[in-house]
Amino acid sequence: MGANSLYGPLDPAPDAGYVDAPPRMGFFTDTSVCIGCKACEVACKEWNGVPDDGFNLLGHSYDNTGGLSANSWRAVAFIEQPAVVPAGPVDALAEAAAGRSDALAEAGCGGAGTTREPEFLGMPGTDLPGRTPDAPRTDFRWLMMSNVCKHCTHAGCLDVCPTGALFRTEFGTVVVQEDVCNGCGYCIPACPYGVIDQRKDDGRAWKCTLCYDRIGDGLTPACAQACPTQSIQYGELDELRARAAERVEKLKDQGARLYGHDPDDGVGGDGAFFLLLDEPEVYGLPPDPIVATRDLPAMWKRAGLAGLAMAAAVAVSFLGGRR
């Protein structure tokens, strides 16, 4: 039980009772080299026997998985960003509400920014200077990103799990023990990234285990091994953070920024962090996730006050007028 046990920078495995734990392992997903091939989704399912997620065309560009779930522990996001983006970020849905013809509004603009009528002649839009995030872009961009459980330093799911099914492994990763989970479902609203989910016919909660069985034998997780362009990199978290810091510098002009790398963020930094090319919410990620456990002491205090108020109320009720 260290100082930052509930919140703040921490090496989670020793804090969770592992004496001379191995170095903390994690993922660095560099989305600038992701080609959206979904090998990670398939390799993960083949290794872990994850059931398929149904055959539904979602119309979210090439994403027919629709985000992480109990049956998709890796999920590749696709965002088609038209060449011309008006100054402020506007939601495609809002654009739809503004009554533009349906076909155009829903033109697979990937929810992130939308077009005013692209001027015809192949290269729409004027040639605007520079390409910083949210600044107008002169060419079409297709963002891809393999989303995964963040294996947070302070994991909301793990903290709230009442059966100890979710636990911190010696590698600092967060794993659901399928022989313990009774499907209480509490981890599901507790995850600030909306990762973990209950599998309908099975009842239990499922998510990425960072291939706990493989890394236990010194192997590489299935998705990291399969990833053709090494967008998914597995390794010691400190090494990955150093590598990512170098990488983000090189790609500054493309709007590159790291996400989940900072031990001082709202979850104490992620065990699986990312290099993104646009705002997190464009990929369906929360811009400023904070683990609820941070406010737990304050919450219990409030509950205590309310409890005292109750007791007082009852006392007053009975001891009040003798009648």
Add this chain to the structure above:
Amino acid sequence: MKDRPMVPRADFRSYYGRPIVRPAVWHHDIAAYLFTGGLAAGSAMLAAGGDATGRPALRRAGRVTALGALVASTYFLVNDLGRPERFHHMLRVAKPTSPMSMGTWILSGFGAFAGAAAVAEAAPLLPRPLGRLLGPVGTAGQYAAAVTAPALATYTAVLLADTATPSWHAAYPELPFVFAGSALASGAGVGLIAAPPRESAPARRMAVLGAAMELYGAHRVETSKGILSEPYTQGRPGKLLRAGRTLTALGTAGALLGRRSRVVSALSGAALLAASLATRFGIFEGGIASAEDPKYTVVPQRERLAQRQQQHKQG
């Protein structure tokens, strides 16, 4: 895809409008448990108060209702589990970081105490030696239950608040008061229904105090959370919470004015119970609605980031 809700122009971006955090998967069993948990707590306190101030009707009604509500609670909790046959796994650990883990132990303790108290009610029917022994055990159980009741009533507020569901988490300062007030009102309701007018004064006062606490809490939750109050005021959650408010008002008025009439008291008791149920369902569904729309995750977080960057610049 055609009938996607036309979201009013909001200044945020999202991934095809899909949720960012995941709505809780609990069925309405859990909302029902919020009510029955509160009822059990309220009843137990009523029973203790009644016993302590010589009001046997309140005691008896309190004890029996507490046990009944407890059994109902246990059913709702186990039935909602993905794997009901593994309900005992709840006692595998005692985790301070998990309100549900703490709640399980609270509920177990309370269950034992309230159980003993309720059983003791049946002491007269049992053969003498056993009956005599039960009396004091029942009383001890009763008071122990009363002591744990506030924890039972308010831990569920911490449980909901300790999630990433935007409107639940934002309401953490007030939610315990809503649930505490609601539990008191429920208990009072039981008293108003079960006890003759002469014994029901404390129940009346309890109803008023409970209602006040619940209304204050609910009002704060529905108005002071900015965009995160929206889910509690719109759609079904809004209707439920408004119904809760009116029923509380009616119940309280009935409790105060209907001092003489057993029927009016019972009716106001029932209103208070109904109010508590409606409030619980309203809070439950309001939170879930806030998780289903990415707006409630992105906009507040963007504002928080902006403020922090602001402070950073000034600091």
Add this chain to the structure above:
Amino acid sequence: MAEAHPVGFQYVVEAKNRGAKIIHVDPRFTRTSALADEFVAVRAGADIAFLGGVINYILSNEKDFREYVVAYTNASMLVSEEFQDTEDLDGLFSGYDTELNVYDQTSWQYAGQRAEGQEEDEAHADRETASGLEQESHGPPIPADVPRDLTLRDPRCVYQILKRHYARYTPEVVEQVCGVPQDAFLSVCEAWTSNSGRERTTALVYSVGWTQHSVGVQYIRTGAIIQLLLGNMGRPGGGVMALRGHASIQGSTDIPTLFNLLPGYLPMPHHQQHETFRDWVDAIRNPEQKGFWANAEAYAVSLLKAYWGDAATEDNDWGYGWLPRLTGDHGTYQQVLDMIDGKIKGYFLLGQNPAVGSAHGKAQRLGMANLDWLVVRDLFMIESATFWKDGPEVATGEIIPAECRTEVFFMPAASHAEKEGTFTQTQRMLQWREKAVDPPGDCRSELWFFYHLGRRLRERLAGSTLDRDQGLLNLTWDYPLHGDEPSGEDVLREINGYTTADRELVPGFASLKADGSTACGCWIYSGVFKDGVNQAARRKPGREQDWVAREWGWAWPADRRTLYNRASADPEGRPWSERKKYVWWDPDKGEWTGYDVPDFEKNKPPSYRPPEGATGVAAISGDDAFIMQGDGKGWLYAPSGLIDGPLPTHYEPVESAVANPLYGQQANPTRKRYDRADNPMNPSQSAVYPYVFSTSRLTEHHTAGGMSRQLAYLSELQPEMFVEVSPQLAAERGLEHLGWATIVTARAAIEARVMVTDRLRPLRIDGRVVHQLWLPYHWGNEGLVTGDSANDLIGITLDPNVLIQESKVGTCDIRPGRRPTGPALIAFVNDYRKRADGSQ
């Protein structure tokens, strides 16, 4: 490349991280474009106009790698006066025979040639038998003393002819024909030329969809010409890389289950051209010519010895009499039309699914419905096996199960894990697969199936004295069995070749003899079992080797990894630059050395010049880097060997939305056509079929879906057939995102969900708007996820050199809503066709 060869694409990402510039030219913005530095949207079918523009840019700015071009290409050769270019004849070369739609190539020869060029009937035979390119320099002998102008100024030298041929392919024309803005086009030219030369090389990568055009071979020729002009051929980081689509498609042409080839690209004998063994061998090796084909007799005799063993003797021309002869086009599409006409009795499908995998699905299925018997060998129940039961034609009533006489045998096949053997991947590398488990149930490998079929045929014909049966009876077919099938290694040994006397494995094709003392199943694979070791099974980890990693698997020929790597050194044998050295001459040791097996005779010095009258290998001089060519040079200009012309010329696709802006000649005049009622073509510039469509792949599926739509984990990633349209086309036609659309051509109408995307853009071509739409071709009516097949839309019209169908570009119409079903579908398509023909 990121779409269909993702793991190969890691090297593009690595190169990009080291500062390489990635340019992606494609009709549609794909996952490759997402990673590219520049994406150039080009009109489908206009590639030669684009690349011709690049050649124009190189020559008009003199940015070619002059030393390389003079030494290693035929730029300096003079062409005969009779030659007339497409500039003179409005899109035709000299020698065009309007009746046979083919060229008399005599006028194309180098100057001073004996008038022996290929007459039109020979050219016609070559087109029919797709044998134009077989020996790379098939055609008349090239004497050593061809007149040359090393200053490249003579108007009749190849360099100047090239310059004149592409003079009109200016950036303006490229914009007009391809819809590519001039600045984008010039940026490509600038990048390509500035990154080529002594110190730097540029790689050209294409996927074999490029070959699925009526001018497909000429597409690749244009790429090769550019890479020759810029000196990128035979050098590390340069060359032309073809990304083939299947595990062993390269192997399927090396050891060809193809009608026009025998193993090692030896031609199947033609009844007129190769009546006798001597005609056949001399046609391959062209006695007076230089180049390695001169030893073809040894390769041919060794093959016949491998087939017929002791029964092949000198006096029966090594069993040549038993080889069947070609008389014309026996390609798969001709066969299908013959099936429709009832000429074919039986059909074997060996892991192939033509019902949805070949062009003109309806013809494929109607053909199969008119067979006596069909044998389907596959892992899954594919559309080709169930055309009679639930194919599209059963729905329209064109095939009535109770009236369809085709007897069908479904023979379950073994998967790649259940049999040992080699695949040849896209860099000519053979890799041996170890067998993991036995095949389940009745599943069997092809080795098992064909060995036992052959055994049964020979047993039934035993004792027959009929001439026609002797070939079969004398076949060497006594393979020892391992379990109940021959061992892959025994067959690979036969392929490697051995001395007939003591069955000693030969080290390589140089040891093959023409006197019957050696047998070899495929001369280009000879050496795969060198020293009695299965070289294809070598597995030295990549990280323990240099970047060429030559101790993993075995690449043909002779384990060489980059062909023509002699060109990576200057004429004197010195590397062009330290940075790009690969193979060079070591004067002390007196041999060629480097990172790879030198593609040159080991000890022939760069200073070697052939004596007067020398032929074959001896005629190759020290600076003839292209040792397979009849003149030892890389061909900018192909005096022979190509049916549709010595220089790539922009012709419109057979079904085009616009008239050919450059020439009067609209489409490839020598294309292989099947003008039949059941193979109608959309009239060009038809208002009824106004839109251009192209088909290609998705990463998540595999060709016609037989190996992906049966698997849940792949089907869920791309669950439904869809069509991609630009927002502008969607608005014009009222198409809704995720709604339904029907796509119509003269052959068929299919339905697909609509995906509106900015990744497709309308282009301005020749002054008017051309909309392009795109279709994946993975779907069919069997599997976990089903849908209509895009290949139903496509007609049968073939490239003249290799008879591959034009399925990458066509015209169509698209309209909202689902297609009609039942007989109404036939009426719907016919009505469209009538309106198109009417409104011509």
Add this chain to the structure above:
Amino acid sequence: MGVRTWIEGWPVYRQLTGTDPLGRGAASQSARSKNLTARTETADSMARSVCPYCAVGCGQRIFVKDGEVVQIEGDPDSPISKGRLCPKGSASKSLVTSDRRQKKVLYRRPYGTDWEELDLETAMDMIADRVLAAREETWEDRDEDGRPLNRTLGISSLGGATLDNEENYLIKKLFTAMGAIQIENQARI
């Protein structure tokens, strides 16, 4: 199981006595989690193979346990693929072990409306008879000018490009010796 070991197995006890009072790690790890191991490490054999999908030729390792394929993943030794695979290559285990794979010979009689089962050897005999019959019916010894043709145009074949070189060799050898020249392959489609 003795009471003592049961108690010691109870995570709450381990919380109180061990190094993980909050019960978020070591204390709540179950025995099953502790003994987890990758099935590739407990496989009986591993075959070095190559992916059957596209022509990049990625190396694959096929792990087998009790005669069943339990995992197919990339071969890190391959200089081509460095252990990586695309979505299709990664789905190779599903391909090989799919229950949708046909495992029985099926036969559709002329004018039949459904499949019937057929014994493998019988099917092979029937096919051999039909091949010879078709060959005989359509044999051409010589063309109209008397030149040898030595062939039959009555039999066709279309192969996929996922056939091994050794298989292609036997197919071409047999068909050629039989005079059946109309054999084709996906290389041309």
